[in-house]
Amino acid sequence: xxxxxxxxxxxxxxxxxxxxxxxxxxxxxxxxxxxxxxxxxxxxxxxxxxxxxxxxxxxxxxxxxxxxxxxxxxxxxxxxxxxxxxxxxxxxxxxxxxxxxxxxxxxxxxxxxxxxxxxxxxxxxxxxxxxxxxxxxxxxxxxxxxxxxxxxxxxxxxxxxxxxxxxxxxxxxxxxxxxxxxxxxxxxxxxxxxxxxxxxxxxxxxxxxxxxxxxxxxxxxxxxxxxxxxxxxxxxxxxxxxxxxxxxxxxxxxxxxxxxxxxxxxxxxxxxxxxxxxxxxxxxxxxxxxxxxxxxxxxxxxxxxxxxxxxxxxxxxxxxxxxxxxxxxxxxxxxxxxxxxxxxxxxxxxxxxxxxxxxxxxxxxxxxxxxxxxxxxxxxxxxxxxxxxxxxxxxxxxxxxxxxxxxxxxxxxxxxxxxxxxxxxxxxxxxxxxxxxxxxxxxxxxxxxxxxxxxxxxxxxxxxxxxxxxxxxxxxxxxxxxxxxxxxxxxxxxxxxxxxxxxxxxxxxxxxxxxxxxxxxxxxxxxxxxxxxxxxxxxxxxxxxxxxxxxxxxxxxxxxxxxxxxxxxxxxxxxxxxxxxxxxxxxxxxxxxxxxxxxxxxxxxxxxxxxxxxxxxxxxxxxxxxxxxxxxxxxxxxxxxxxxxxxxxxxxxxxxxxxxxxxxxxxxxxxxxxxxxxxxxxxxxxxxxxxxxxxxxxxxxxxxxxxxxxxxxxxxxxxxxxxxxxxxxxxxxxxxxxxxxxxxxxxxxxxxxxxxx
Amino acid sequence: xxxxxxxxxxxxxxxxxxxxxxxxxxxxxxxxxxxxxxxxxxxxxxxxxxxxxxxxxxxxxxxxxxxxxxxxxxxxxxxxxxxxxxxxxxxxxxxxxxxxxxxxxxxxxxxxxxxxxxxxxxxxxxxxxxxxxxxxxxxxxxxxxxxxxxxxxxxxxxxxxxxxxxxxxxxxxxxxxxxxxxxxxxxxxxxxxxxxxxxxxxxxxxxxxxxxxxxxxxxxxxxxxxxxxxx
Numbered sequence: 001x002x003x004x005x006x007x008x009x010x011x012x013x014x015x016x017x018x019x020x021x022x023x024x025x026x027x028x029x030x031x032x033x034x035x036x037x038x039x040x041x042x043x044x045x046x047x048x049x050x051x052x053x054x055x056x057x058x059x060x061x062x063x064x065x066x067x068x069x070x071x072x073x074x075x076x077x078x079x080x081x082x083x084x085x086x087x088x089x090x091x092x093x094x095x096x097x098x099x100x101x102x103x104x105x106x107x108x109x110x111x112x113x114x115x116x117x118x119x120x121x122x123x124x125x126x127x128x129x130x131x132x133x134x135x136x137x138x139x140x141x142x143x144x145x146x147x148x149x150x151x152x153x154x155x156x157x158x159x160x161x162x163x164x165x166x167x168x169x170x171x172x173x174x175x176x177x178x179x180x181x182x183x184x185x186x187x188x189x190x191x192x193x194x195x196x197x198x199x200x201x202x203x204x205x206x207x208x209x210x211x212x213x214x215x216x217x218x219x220x221x222x223x224x225x226x227x228x229x230x231x232x233x234x235x236x237x238x239x240x241x242x243x244x245x246x247x248x249x250x251x252x253x254x255x256x257x258x259x260x261x262x263x264x265x266x267x268x269x270x271x272x273x274x275x276x277x278x279x280x281x282x283x284x285x286x287x288x289x290x291x292x293x294x295x296x297x298x299x300x301x302x303x304x305x306x307x308x309x310x311x312x313x314x315x316x317x318x319x320x321x322x323x324x325x326x327x328x329x330x331x332x333x334x335x336x337x338x339x340x341x342x343x344x345x346x347x348x349x350x351x352x353x354x355x356x357x358x359x360x361x362x363x364x365x366x367x368x369x370x371x372x373x374x375x376x377x378x379x380x381x382x383x384x385x386x387x388x389x390x391x392x393x394x395x396x397x398x399x400x401x402x403x404x405x406x407x408x409x410x411x412x413x414x415x416x417x418x419x420x421x422x423x424x425x426x427x428x429x430x431x432x433x434x435x436x437x438x439x440x441x442x443x444x445x446x447x448x449x450x451x452x453x454x455x456x457x458x459x460x461x462x463x464x465x466x467x468x469x470x471x472x473x474x475x476x477x478x479x480x481x482x483x484x485x486x487x488x489x490x491x492x493x494x495x496x497x498x499x500x501x502x503x504x505x506x507x508x509x510x511x512x513x514x515x516x517x518x519x520x521x522x523x524x525x526x527x528x529x530x531x532x533x534x535x536x537x538x539x540x541x542x543x544x545x546x547x548x549x550x551x552x553x554x555x556x557x558x559x560x561x562x563x564x565x566x567x568x569x570x571x572x573x574x575x576x577x578x579x580x581x582x583x584x585x586x587x588x589x590x591x592x593x594x595x596x597x598x599x600x601x602x603x604x605x606x607x608x609x610x611x612x613x614x615x616x617x618x619x620x621x622x623x624x625x626x627x628x629x630x631x632x633x634x635x636x637x638x639x640x641x642x643x644x645x646x647x648x649x650x651x652x653x654x655x656x657x658x659x660x661x662x663x664x665x666x667x668x669x670x671x672x673x674x675x676x677x678x679x680x681x682x683x684x685x686x687x688x689x690x691x692x693x694x695x696x697x698x699x700x701x702x703x704x705x706x707x708x709x710x711x712x713x714x715x716x717x718x719x720x721x722x723x724x725x726x727x728x729x730x731x732x733x734x735x736x737x738x739x740x741x742x743x744x745x746x747x748x749x750x751x752x753x754x755x756x757x
Numbered sequence: 758x759x760x761x762x763x764x765x766x767x768x769x770x771x772x773x774x775x776x777x778x779x780x781x782x783x784x785x786x787x788x789x790x791x792x793x794x795x796x797x798x799x800x801x802x803x804x805x806x807x808x809x810x811x812x813x814x815x816x817x818x819x820x821x822x823x824x825x826x827x828x829x830x831x832x833x834x835x836x837x838x839x840x841x842x843x844x845x846x847x848x849x850x851x852x853x854x855x856x857x858x859x860x861x862x863x864x865x866x867x868x869x870x871x872x873x874x875x876x877x878x879x880x881x882x883x884x885x886x887x888x889x890x891x892x893x894x895x896x897x898x899x900x901x902x903x904x905x906x907x908x909x910x911x912x913x914x915x916x917x918x919x920x921x922x923x924x925x926x927x928x929x930x931x932x933x934x935x936x937x938x939x940x941x942x943x944x945x946x947x948x949x950x951x952x953x954x955x956x957x958x959x960x961x962x963x964x965x966x967x968x969x970x971x972x973x974x975x976x977x978x979x980x981x982x983x984x985x986x987x988x
Contacts, residue, residue: 154867158869158900159769159808161807244808245766248769249766249767426867429869431960432963434777434969451776564968
């Protein structure tokens, strides 16, 4: 297409560029862009690459702290975990749209991409986590999506030998036509060897290392920047195909290059492939590049310049090297049977100048491409649905009859959102590398030792959509608080987060209102809990046929344990141990799983979050764990106290698989029994401990100003929940639930396997 | 006892085997690159788990034809000890160093979990510290661990004590429900006729430290060392 044809047809619109942005490009260049250049802009100025609608709001998140060695802006955040030698890199990313049209490859390449992001920080990937959301599993399409996504994550992660150590899976009709697939990667690196994604030093060689370049994934970034529709199946050719064996070799070779000090700058070729990696690394260094596309090894003949520049073929890295070290780089790559091609050199004039077939096909300022996209302040307006959802009051729910409690508990435990996820995590190799000291299903967070260090790290990925839908600010804060609480329950001090923000179309004021609220809530929680944001990803346009997903922030939390001895599991350990609740149960049923599963309602206000209480509960729990007072710890979350206690039973040691709760008079106050059992009041942790440690625990709780209440005791194999009423001296006891744990466990264990069979 | 851990480009349990033997058991251990052909300095070769060449064909099929495997064949013929773990077991089958073949797991899913295996033959260099019938808690992580041998071959294998480990319940009963992958006769590990080449799907190197959930793998790794002192 010639420039005249572009202008006549308004071709930029088909590429997703609005008229205003096209005019901005023309004025910055001083001429209209040619077809190749226009394509380059259309991808780098896409929402996916340029964060046009989110950039200004994201600036309000706290990103600094003494523990942050490298904050947002490059490939992964790098965090100081207090080890003199090793630091930890973290990053999360979404692969929602590709996973919807091709679940196996969509999810697999999501894993591949996030591994390379962490690799580009100079880190060896040591763990993967994933946060998945699907529509209800009674729909075969959702089963197909979940089966494919889980197999894709497993197929890629297992093969590259990076353990998938934790995750979450949630279900709601809001995700039926737009599943969420967020993958997090964690890596180790020497703290003095943080790699930079900068193409510094004019004259340096620019190498493409790894896979050949093909026609796959062209315009994938633009695909990620629009709503899905009935025609999205036609987007299947834009989904890339993963090759984990190539990735494994790429990881080993790049780590060897870094170890030998051969790397000036390094970046993954993800969205927009060669275009984004060259423009971004040059822009960060204030340089430009001369690129010769004839040097790019191609998978198929006849690819034109635009295709080569936009290809999103996987398993490729851009590496900037001093010219006289190129032979050494080649030698390392040869050993790993990897291709390494010099495709250009760094220049000093700031221009990305691309040649193909001997002539210049594109010539644009690197900084204009990488950083020149406009930032918008889109209008925000409160969504109309909130008037409806806020009107709900739990007081209008029928009070459950005596026999209802057991049935409701069983219904919750056997609902996919709460049921055992063993079917999922059994497909992931969560042990390879022999560092996994707390594995999926054992605790609220994964714990990994670091060979050669006294310290260990705790990892958790946690999101919530329903709370954010009902109240974005509170929901956003809870997403952070709960992830931190999980890490604390496993025995670690929360250090920093990475986040993935999944929302609908930001051009709609209601979506923008949700986005602003969620970020505000997250920012508050991060400040109070001392966990800065080290980077992340925004995924907009998660809508199909005009229906948006719930606003869903997903938080990847990193915590540190000073000693592996502090690692704490959720299962009860010995009969007779006391069961204690840290925190306070309030009359809160809004937004609960109980409302959704039992009453079919997504309504009300989510539970309130008192961030200062949250901080103190976490502080008390951690102090008690470090003092050796705690035998098990488990966060109270989806399904409330009754479900949390059941989970402590299911994961308990033999002979300690039951609980007898006997709430003393007055302690349950005037709570409705369903709020007591299933309400999701925040800032609560269930502990079990030896009877003799109770006084010490109470002193810890008092020191932090945290309510602590003895709920009852661990017993061998029955689940009994009783409330004592009346006045002291004249009490009456009401048994709400009394059942064999094996009977409760069956529904919890069999739910997902039987749906997926 | 000098150990060598073979590294194919897609091996990913090489590091774990090296750590278990070197850092945990304090033995001399080195990596053996897949193009090496000289193993004379070694007493025991480990073919570790992973996806040697991506395993896009059949697991282990390409690795079985790599230069190092010729050397491993000669090493075994000369009486050297060889353990193939997981992908290493698959490679030994593909290389014809052990009888039988691997199929995809019966449910077609990858399984990563702790299982129990019963020691069927304690009279091998790999199990001499175990009691007959002892139950070990070990980790598995594979998609193709569904061992198969035709009936006559299986019978021959059984008669000569070639089945070293069998999947069982925690109590040691060999039952279908204790079989994670559909393997014939619950076979989890087999040894060659000469008694120096072992293939097993469970990962003893992942179970050499309590912090990882089990240290039962040490019965197998330390059996090798006990053999040396007794020699």
